[in-house]
Amino acid sequence: MKTFNYEAPSTIDQAITLMSENSGQVLLLAGGTDLLVQLRSSNQDIDLVMDVKGISELNQINYDEVSGLVIGAAAPCSQIYESVPVLENFPSIIDAATIIGGKAIQNRASFGGNLCNASPSGDAIGAMMSLGAMCSVVGLDGVRNIPIEQFCIAPGKNALASGEMLISIQIPPPRLNSGANYLRFTPRAEMDIAVAGVGASIELNSDLDRILSACIALVAVAPTPVLAAAASASLIGKKPIISAFEEAAGAAKESINPITDVRGSAAQRKHLIGVLTRRCLELAANRAGYVSCKGE
Amino acid sequence: MSKQLVVSSTINGEEVEFLTEPQQSLLECLRDTLGLTGSKEGCNDGNCGACSVLIDNRLVNACLVLGIEIDGKDVITVEGLANAHELHPVQEAFVLEDGLQCGYCTPGFVVATKALLDRNANPTEDEIRFWLAGNLCRCTGYDKIVRSVRLAAQLMNDSREEV
Ligand SMILES: Cc1cc2nc3c(=O)[nH]c(=O)nc-3n(C[C@H](O)[C@H](O)[C@H](O)COP(=O)(O)OP(=O)(O)OC[C@H]3O[C@@H](n4cnc5c(N)ncnc54)[C@H](O)[C@@H]3O)c2cc1C
Ligand code: FES
Ligand code: FES
Numbered sequence: 228m229k230t231f232n233y234e235a236p237s238t239i240d241q242a243i244t245l246m247s248e249n250s251g252q253v254l255l256l257a258g259g260t261d262l263l264v265q266l267r268s269s270n271q272d273i274d275l276v277m278d279v280k281g282i283s284e285l286n287q288i289n290y291d292e293v294s295g296l297v298i299g300a301a302a303p304c305s306q307i308y309e310s311v312p313v314l315e316n317f318p319s320i321i322d323a324a325t326i327i328g329g330k331a332i333q334n335r336a337s338f339g340g341n342l343c344n345a346s347p348s349g350d351a352i353g354a355m356m357s358l359g360a361m362c363s364v365v366g367l368d369g370v371r372n373i374p375i376e377q378f379c380i381a382p383g384k385n386a387l388a389s390g391e392m393l394i395s396i397q398i399p400p401p402r403l404n405s406g407a408n409y410l411r412f413t414p415r416a417e418m419d420i421a422v423a424g425v426g427a428s429i430e431l432n433s434d435l436d437r438i439l440s441a442c443i444a445l446v447a448v449a450p451t452p453v454l455a456a457a458a459s460a461s462l463i464g465k466k467p468i469i470s471a472f473e474e475a476a477g478a479a480k481e482s483i484n485p486i487t488d489v490r491g492s493a494a495q496r497k498h499l500i501g502v503l504t505r506r507c508l509e510l511a512a513n514r515a516g517y518v519s520c521k522g523e
Numbered sequence: 524m525s526k527q528l529v530v531s532s533t534i535n536g537e538e539v540e541f542l543t544e545p546q547q548s549l550l551e552c553l554r555d556t557l558g559l560t561g562s563k564e565g566c567n568d569g570n571c572g573a574c575s576v577l578i579d580n581r582l583v584n585a586c587l588v589l590g591i592e593i594d595g596k597d598v599i600t601v602e603g604l605a606n607a608h609e610l611h612p613v614q615e616a617f618v619l620e621d622g623l624q625c626g627y628c629t630p631g632f633v634v635a636t637k638a639l640l641d642r643n644a645n646p647t648e649d650e651i652r653f654w655l656a657g658n659l660c661r662c663t664g665y666d667k668i669v670r671s672v673r674l675a676a677q678l679m680n681d682s683r684e685e686v
Contacts, residue, residue, distance in 0.1 A: 230544060233528065233545035259587050259588060334583050
């Protein structure tokens with residue numbers, strides 16, 4: 228690894244000052260599970276690595292029934308899946324937090340790092356996207372909010388301006404009769420990166436027999452995780468049954484144009500998106516309270 | 524040469540102070556600076572678990588942590604498990620069940636197993652295999668490792684009952 232300077236600010240203000248005063252390349256360090264691997268294989272000159280884990284706002288996980296969930300950008304997966312309000316209200320966040328890496332990775336890897344790294348296969352990004360998450364970002368000009376679907380702009384590139392950092396991710400409280408799920412396909416059940424992944428949330432009416440709203444996010448099948456808008460819209464007003472989920476799965480498949488790489492071919496990815504979307508919607512509907520009848 | 528930073532931490536129960544350059548990993552610091560060569564470098568990118576250590580009782584890969592990050596923290600490496608006279612029950616179990624062949628992965632498995640059994644005294648086979656998914660072994664085929672973990676759980680439970 229090339230050498231660099233290291234700072235570990237304890238407040239957001241200190242962090243912003245450090246970033247603004249440094250004319251060279253500044254990289255932020257959360258769990259380091261992406262960053263250290265990248266620094267080892269890079270020839271880039273880095274001025275400063277700034278460890279943001281000591282800033283309290285970036286470590287918190289807070290839940291409020293009205294304003295929803297706040298996940299500090301540097302909170303590791305294990306802190307997320309050990310949080311009681313997350314366990315009680317956000318099952319698809321638990322799905323994602325428990326499949327990223329193995330236990331040692333989960334004790335370090337943060338959702339903020341997953342998002343800022345902007346990998347097309349970021350599992351946490353897919354799960355958060357289907358829940359309508361908002362990213363809270365701070366820079367010299369103050370705080371601004373970026374909808375999560377606008378946060379990743381290309382593989383490895385995010386929407387942060389120079390001198391900005393992610394503070395937290397906000398997820399609205401779950402609506403009544405709603406459910407969510409995150410699923411991915413990997414050749415090995417654990418410690419592997421998604422060939423394709425799907426996050427879905429679904430909201431049912433009070434009789435649990437009609438879909439009021441749905442949101443589907445697709446992972447590892449485009450330059451960034453993406454929303455499947457047409458597939459999501461196709462579900463509104465329908466009964467939460469297999470035929471509706473299959474139609475949405477077809478629309479999700481149609482909406483993507485994936486690449487072939489070492490993990491899988493374009494055709495395999497398209498096929499997987501169909502299967503995963505259908506399964507993910509079924510599981511989300513079950514979590515929303517829908518009990519499927521045989522044959523439907 | 525880049526500037527040296529002073530790190531103060533507790534390693535295996537002992538307070539230590541050492542110098543590190545910012546880009547040095549915890550694994551390099553442990554092995555090259557502190558002479559604690561029990562933790563191994565397998566992949567140096569978080570995939571094999573040979574460098575597993577505990578920071579504040581949490582399992583991590585020392586190759587993905589900077590040495591400077593353990594300032595003020597409590598670190599346990601495989602060297603910290605046995606006391607002067609006897610092996611830790613996890614180590615004893617790996618010996619009794621032949622949970623190793625070449626042994627390169629073993630320090631990582633032993634530390635990861637301790638982290639598991641400290642949280643879950645009676646893990647199922649599934650829980651054991653999932654917990655150890657981040658540790659790779661090229662020799663044993665894993666079955667003997669799983670058996671070692673089961674025996675370790677039993678030994679640790681027996682010794683708790685005796686107290
Ligand atoms: C063995 C292994 C297995 C893995 N498995 C998976 C997997 O199954 N699924 C998956 O999605 N990923 C996986 N990953 C990738 C990685 O663990 C995740 O992307 C993780 O969530 C990154 O979080 P981190 O805290 O470690 O980020 P870091 O490595 O600290 O940072 C990642 C990037 O984000 C930037 N950054 C961090 N915090 C901020 C901030 N607050 N503001 C602005 N920029 C910031 C950093 O500068 C860096 O560019 C795996 C990695 C390894 C090594
Ligand atoms: S050397 Fe650290 S995980 Fe392989
Ligand atoms: S015993 Fe040889 S790698 Fe595990």
